[in-house]
Amino acid sequence: MNPSKPPRIWVSNASPKKGEVLRVRAQIEHVMESGLRTDPATGKLRPRNIVNRFEARLDDALLFAWTPGISVAQNPYIEFTFLARQSGTLHFHWKDDGGQTLKAEKAITVA
Numbered sequence: 001m002n003p004s005k006p007p008r009i010w011v012s013n014a015s016p017k018k019g020e021v022l023r024v025r026a027q028i029e030h031v032m033e034s035g036l037r038t039d040p041a042t043g044k045l046r047p048r049n050i051v052n053r054f055e056a057r058l059d060d061a062l063l064f065a066w067t068p069g070i071s072v073a074q075n076p077y078i079e080f081t082f083l084a085r086q087s088g089t090l091h092f093h094w095k096d097d098g099g100q101t102l103k104a105e106k107a108i109t110v111a
Helices: none
Strands: 008-011 021-027 051-058 061-066 077-083 088-096 101-108
Touching: 008 088, 008 101, 021 051, 051 077, 061 077
Parallel strands: none
Antiparallel strands: 008 021, 021 077, 051 061, 051 088, 088 101
16 A cells, blocks of 8 residues: 555535435545566565455444455555435545555535
8 A cells, every 4th residue: 555645535415315325436646566476577376465454434333334356456545325314424444465454534414
């Protein structure tokens, strides 16, 4: 993961009406190394390092969880929808095989 580059987060409406369907897009920069490629400089396999878990929560409630496999391209892009029922803070959390984590937040206010 690239901690110097913050995740890109987009929410279709930060002030939705109750019952509105919100669309969320999230993307981070990550090489997503599968562990199946050889490093041309050394001739050895590059160690696997993929994002192995993504979670999106509204406050403490889990909205979406994703456990990708090795076939995901670098800089993973995630899109999901949910029903706006209450105001709160969206919390996004990525974790990779190397133990690095990346977090982001976005507030929504339901009218």
